[in-house]
Amino acid sequence: MLTEATQTQRQNGLWRDMLNGWASTLTEPGVDTFRAQKARADPLKIVLGVGLLGLVIGLWAVAVGPASLTTGTDAIWAGLLRVIFFTEADFFVISLVLFFVAKGFGGTGSFVQHSYLLSLVTVPLGMIVTAFLFLSNKLGLTLAAVLNPLSPIGIVSIFIILFGLYGLLLLFFALQATHEIQSSAVFYTVGAPVLGWGILRVASMFAAQEENLITTEWDFIAGQWEKGTLQELLLGHLWLVAVSVAIAVVLGVMIGVFITWPSRRPQLSHLVILVPLALFLLLWAASSGMLGEGMAVTIKDTVKGWDRSLMRVEGFFAAPLDIVGAIVSKPAAVGMIGAMFTIILYALFLTGEAAGEITLYILGIILTIPSVALFGAMIKPLGTGPFNAAFALILYAQLPIVRNTYTGIKAVAPEITEAGRGMGMTEWQLLLKVKLPMAVPVIMTGVRVAIVMLVGIASIGAYIGNDTLGKYIFEGIYRAQEKRYIAGAILVAALALTVDYFLGWLQNVLTPEGLKGRREAA
Amino acid sequence: MIKFENVTKIYPRMSSPAVDDLSFTVPTGEICTIVGPSGCGKTTAMKLVNRLIEPTDGNIYLSDERGETRNVLEMDPIVLRRSIGYVIQQIGLFPHRTILENIGTVPQMLGWGEARIRRRAGELVEMMNMPLEFLDRYPHELSGGQRQRIGVARGVAVDPPVMLMDEPFGAVDPINRNILQNEFLRLQQEIKKTILFVTHDIDEAIKMGDRICILNVGGKLEQFDSPANILAHPANEFVEDFVGADRALKRLNLIRVDEVMDAHPPLLQATQSVEQAVGLMGEQGLRFMYVIDADRTLKGYARLKDLQGQTGWVDEFMEPAATAILLGTNLKDALSEMLVVDYANVCVVDTQNRVRGLVNTEMIHEAVVESSAAADEVGEA
Numbered sequence: 001m002l003t004e005a006t007q008t009q010r011q012n013g014l015w016r017d018m019l020n021g022w023a024s025t026l027t028e029p030g031v032d033t034f035r036a037q038k039a040r041a042d043p044l045k046i047v048l049g050v051g052l053l054g055l056v057i058g059l060w061a062v063a064v065g066p067a068s069l070t071t072g073t074d075a076i077w078a079g080l081l082r083v084i085f086f087t088e089a090d091f092f093v094i095s096l097v098l099f100f101v102a103k104g105f106g107g108t109g110s111f112v113q114h115s116y117l118l119s120l121v122t123v124p125l126g127m128i129v130t131a132f133l134f135l136s137n138k139l140g141l142t143l144a145a146v147l148n149p150l151s152p153i154g155i156v157s158i159f160i161i162l163f164g165l166y167g168l169l170l171l172f173f174a175l176q177a178t179h180e181i182q183s184s185a186v187f188y189t190v191g192a193p194v195l196g197w198g199i200l201r202v203a204s205m206f207a208a209q210e211e212n213l214i215t216t217e218w219d220f221i222a223g224q225w226e227k228g229t230l231q232e233l234l235l236g237h238l239w240l241v242a243v244s245v246a247i248a249v250v251l252g253v254m255i256g257v258f259i260t261w262p263s264r265r266p267q268l269s270h271l272v273i274l275v276p277l278a279l280f281l282l283l284w285a286a287s288s289g290m291l292g293e294g295m296a297v298t299i300k301d302t303v304k305g306w307d308r309s310l311m312r313v314e315g316f317f318a319a320p321l322d323i324v325g326a327i328v329s330k331p332a333a334v335g336m337i338g339a340m341f342t343i344i345l346y347a348l349f350l351t352g353e354a355a356g357e358i359t360l361y362i363l364g365i366i367l368t369i370p371s372v373a374l375f376g377a378m379i380k381p382l383g384t385g386p387f388n389a390a391f392a393l394i395l396y397a398q399l400p401i402v403r404n405t406y407t408g409i410k411a412v413a414p415e416i417t418e419a420g421r422g423m424g425m426t427e428w429q430l431l432l433k434v435k436l437p438m439a440v441p442v443i444m445t446g447v448r449v450a451i452v453m454l455v456g457i458a459s460i461g462a463y464i465g466n467d468t469l470g471k472y473i474f475e476g477i478y479r480a481q482e483k484r485y486i487a488g489a490i491l492v493a494a495l496a497l498t499v500d501y502f503l504g505w506l507q508n509v510l511t512p513e514g515l516k517g518r519r520e521a522a
Numbered sequence: 523m524i525k526f527e528n529v530t531k532i533y534p535r536m537s538s539p540a541v542d543d544l545s546f547t548v549p550t551g552e553i554c555t556i557v558g559p560s561g562c563g564k565t566t567a568m569k570l571v572n573r574l575i576e577p578t579d580g581n582i583y584l585s586d587e588r589g590e591t592r593n594v595l596e597m598d599p600i601v602l603r604r605s606i607g608y609v610i611q612q613i614g615l616f617p618h619r620t621i622l623e624n625i626g627t628v629p630q631m632l633g634w635g636e637a638r639i640r641r642r643a644g645e646l647v648e649m650m651n652m653p654l655e656f657l658d659r660y661p662h663e664l665s666g667g668q669r670q671r672i673g674v675a676r677g678v679a680v681d682p683p684v685m686l687m688d689e690p691f692g693a694v695d696p697i698n699r700n701i702l703q704n705e706f707l708r709l710q711q712e713i714k715k716t717i718l719f720v721t722h723d724i725d726e727a728i729k730m731g732d733r734i735c736i737l738n739v740g741g742k743l744e745q746f747d748s749p750a751n752i753l754a755h756p757a758n759e760f761v762e763d764f765v766g767a768d769r770a771l772k773r774l775n776l777i778r779v780d781e782v783m784d785a786h787p788p789l790l791q792a793t794q795s796v797e798q799a800v801g802l803m804g805e806q807g808l809r810f811m812y813v814i815d816a817d818r819t820l821k822g823y824a825r826l827k828d829l830q831g832q833t834g835w836v837d838e839f840m841e842p843a844a845t846a847i848l849l850g851t852n853l854k855d856a857l858s859e860m861l862v863v864d865y866a867n868v869c870v871v872d873t874q875n876r877v878r879g880l881v882n883t884e885m886i887h888e889a890v891v892e893s894s895a896a897a898d899e900v901g902e903a
Contacts, residue, residue: 514616
């Protein structure tokens with residue numbers, strides 16, 4: 001079933017036409033290039049092109065392959081023919097599978113067009129990759145060395161990977177040009193067979209009772225669950241994050257609100273601020289011995305008593321009380337940090353939006369401090385343990401929460417705040433009844449980002465002795481137990497995903513009804 | 523009453539004033555439109571009244587329903603604002619609150635009970651010709667015109683004697699704007715608020731205002747007068763330019779069909795016989811006539827050529843009328859309606875579709891010529 005166009009093409013030189021096709025797809029990758037090639041589809045060109053690739057692969061196999069292939073002319077010929085045959089067969093089988101999947105997504109191209117465009121991707125790239133492998137072999141490099149990205153020759157494998165990715169991109173273009181389907185459908189067309197193959201592969205591993213990642217990890221995690229260690233670490237992890245987030249949200253939303261309003265003058269009523277400030281300073285001075293050694297000793301003894309009684313609690317509330325215990329056992333630090341934050345908050349309360357940019361900038365810098373360094377720096381005042389970890393987590397959570405509160409409030413349309421003000425709302429009413437409710441979706445996005453981030457950073461808290469899932473990771477690294485640290489990583493990732501999913505639901509619940517529809521309509 | 527007394531506003535770090543020595547008085551129950559080019563300080567002038575902006579100099583007085591006059595600068599701004607209806611451009615409805623909650627914003631702050639708020643909101647929604655179930659909807663579920671009506675309803679929720687409106691119909695399309703303007707004028711007949719209405723559109727200013735305050739860049743008052751006087755006698759070149767070369771046409775905005783229509787036009791009864799109708803038309807020299815039923819409801823019109831040589835009743839040969847004009851419509855809208863349907867004669871009806879008169883293009887023409895002449899006489903006198 002040859003059209004006239006293909007007849008003329010054949011007369012004009014089939015090989016030259018094929019070469020042109022490869023050159024254009026390689027030099028001008030894009031859906032339009034493939035669309036232009038669609039009209040030049042020809043079964044003969046497909047068979048010849050793929051055959052040529054088979055020949056090149058065959059030659060490479062002969063050059064580097066085992067002795068059975070490379071001794072004797074007959075053996076070489078037989079080997080070459082076999083490789084060419086299997087290359088053709090593999091190509092058409094894969095092409096057929098992709099063709100049917102694409103048809104399932106509403107593809108419109110014919111099989112000849114489909115296979116021809118695929119061959120335009122496979123043949124030139126396949127030959128280039130084979131040439132690379134051949135060259136690296138001639139340079140005296142083994143395949144193992146080539147495939148090891150850490151070896152000096154690994155650069156070759158990086159090239160091969162890059163060519164592979166490039167080929168994947170071209171494959172997307174080719175499928176889209178052939179079938180004129182949406183890019184998401186193209187994605188599924190390629191993804192579905194790969195996923196199917198993966199599932200079959202895993203199933204076959206289980207069927208053959210082969211040792212694999214899934215079974216070893218499952219066994220390890222199940223073992224930890226039975227011993228009860230996993231529950232303990234999971235609870236410790238979650239409670240550390242929960243306590244930190246609870247404090248971080250209050251602090252972050254306050255800061256975020258303060259840096260959106262105009263600057264204020266200090267007023268007599270602001271003296272209220274002196275009450276918490278004085279209490280914190282008093283606590284700090286008394287417990288660090290400035291008001292007499294005797295008082296400091298008394299405070300320390302009292303606190304130790306509390307800490308001990310808190311430590312005796314077992315079960316579900318052990319983890320949170322552990323954190324509370326760690327905090328109350330350092331009254332001097334609590335006093336100092338409390339006083340510091342009171343002053344910072346009041347300063348931001350007064351400066352208002354004038355301090356907005358700089359606050360966000362500083363919080364951005366805090367986020368760049370490596371968590372291990374921050375934990376280390378805080379060991380002296382806060383000790384190792386949950387107080388130190390919570391302090392770091394609260395600091396890290398500030399940027400996303402403050403930034404989103406800030407942008408959420410700033411994004412409230414000026415005519416809406418003006419309407420509120422013009423109708424006689426006080427600034428507080430405007431904030432609580434209009435600005436904050438309207439900013440809730442944006443603030444919740446920030447809180448969500450913060451929480452997921454903290455779930456990750458909390459695992460590093462294990463480095464300073466916190467009972468979090470990070471314990472598996474550090475233990476695994478120290479003891480060189482692969483399954484242990486992989487299990488830790490999997491568990492942390494799974495926890496982060498679960499928490500994020502739950503928060504997505506929560507966000508939806510908290511978003512005011514009137515704002516939901518508007519988002520859908522937009 | 524709203525009274526501006528030598529009010530000046532100079533923004534910090536600005537050499538020239540935004541509002542310059544402004545003095546005028548809006549009598550109780552009237553709409554005063556403030557109009558001018560952008561940068562003329564019209565919105566600033568309006569916001570001085572509810573102290574969203576504080577004046578640099580001068581005083582503003584409001585009188586309440588009991589006739590007590592108060593200086594706004596001596597009032598608590600929050601209390602002041604709650605006592606003034608406020609409707610702004612882009613409406614500014616709260617998207618996270620239902621229509622009920624939006625309308626109830628000020629009542630709630632004034633401590634009204636829930637039942638009272640719902641009752642009042644229901645009243646207002648019905649006054650705006652909208653169904654009661656809208657109360658529990660959210661702003662995004664309403665059309666632009668409906669949102670605008672809710673904006674107005676929210677402004678009048680606590681029945682404030684004074685209202686400030688900043689381009690309240692600016693965000694809707696021309697057709698809906700016209701409808702909303704007419705609705706609001708009708709509403710104003712009932713509620714009789716003292717209104718400061720800011721607009722950049724001179725046509726809207728003429729149509730809506732009992733008085734117009736024309737400001738120039740720098741907040742200078744160029745003319746404060748009734749629309750008719752401003753059209754007939756612009757105080758200076760600026761006003762003349764601003765009002766435009768078509769000010770004779772703009773005068774159409776000021777005359778209502780009731781004033782020019784023929785209140786006793788010849789009409790046919792639907793139950794009249796064709797012979798009688800043909801005779802009547804011959805008598806009057808008409809080629810067609812409008813048809814009404816016993817309680818004067820407009821039924822349609824009948825043409826002489828359709829009736830001639832026929833027997834039977836008029837209603838067998840009549841056609842429905844494509845349009846009729848509502849009492850109280852201004853001549854500009856009436857004329858444009860007539861041009862759209864290509865009628866030279868059209869019935870004037872009341873809200874029950876009962877014929878109250880007839881208006882034609884000649885009557886409109888005469889009215890414009892007369893009003894120009896009258897305006898000129900006033901000017902000479």
